[in-house]
Amino acid sequence: MGINRVSLHDLSMLQLSDSFFPTGMYAMSNGLEALFYSNRKVMNPDGLCELIKVYLEHQIGPSDCSALGNCYESAEQKDLRSILEVDNTISSMKLIEELRNASTRSGIQILRCVNAFLPNNYILNRYHQAIKSKRASGVYPVAFAVVGNACGIPKYKTGLMMIYGFSVSLVGSALRLGILQHIEGQKIIHKLKPTMLETVMKNIDKPISSMWQFAPGIDILQISHERMSSKMFIT
């Protein structure tokens, strides 16, 4: 592997992880807004950090991260059928309609964006086509795996990017809700780094049959958000 190729991977990682990259994640709080406006309105940075750990360890890690790992391998093998299988499975595991729709919308847009500068990637094109013909939903972790693979970013780093993006999105929404200030936000991101790493290492190689999620408190929060009449965030 030449130095130029490594540099391109690194730049692609920066590009896809940049908040300037259009994924729509800035408009999602994943239920945090509902928590903020509920009786547990007062939340401190430590509490937020613990909450994000629960999201990672019990929801995003064992479900989205495993889905990403499986799809990345399938993309590597140019195996569209397996990608569609994971797409359908992970989509049906997203119990809250609002979250499922947001995940799908982000996934489709990230695919389209990467497709604009990588128009000839076989599996990216096939998956994109499958979404257009309604054979796949385009849910975010699957789309992210496909674009990570298309950009030549290694699987574990693709997983880290998704987990990092999710965590930063939650911290960002907390910042805009006034739960914390900007430096506290960066401290939380730093504090969460070991959890992010562990989440990826623990889940990314698991087979599709062992995907799970169990965070009923968070599910209820996300349902509450879906039903809020006045809100700033999509989820």
Added chain:
Amino acid sequence: MSLKRVPRLGIGGPVGSGKTMLIEQVVPILSSRDYKVGIVSNDVVSREDAERMRLNLARGKGLMPEDLVVGLATGGCPHTAIREDPSMNISVVEEMESLHGDLDLILIESGGDNITTTFSPALADYFIYIIDVAGGDKYPRKRGLGIESCDLLVINKIDIAPYVGTDLSVMERDAKVIRGKKPYVFVNCKNGQGTEKVAEHIIRDVLFEAPPKAVAKR
């Protein structure tokens, strides 16, 4: 502008300037000419505007199915949602297009609140920026991307100009200076004064006077 997609019109402007009321005035005019319109409303912190339009235009006047009025939250970043990262808006617009093949126009209302609002060309083909006279007759002169770059500047609430010390001739003079040959329209969205002109601009400059799809099929 791609000819395959349904034309998209962005409407931006400060909170309270009359974006929703302008839509409530213009959509019935377009509907009376058989144009079928969908609406995406980007609210800053609520779904109130979308609910109101759904109630008035869809449920009340029966001008469109209820699913053609969609409210979208922007995470407190209304400008990002229509310019730097319009991905969520584009998704919603495309879903609307795929579900309603006979749509002639999609309106995208942005709940932005400052004078630098603009729409990504990937999201909107035409951009209306609306201000009102209550901000003072200095408003056009203060420029800002919205006022300068929009395709049509709409100045609302002209009926209250005498009560807030606003000289409409000053606003008109400055609008001409700042915008050159680009059009502006004075309106009163409360009683509809001037909104017919806005609809005419839309039909001519956005729809290129194409007949409504429903009529063309007959």
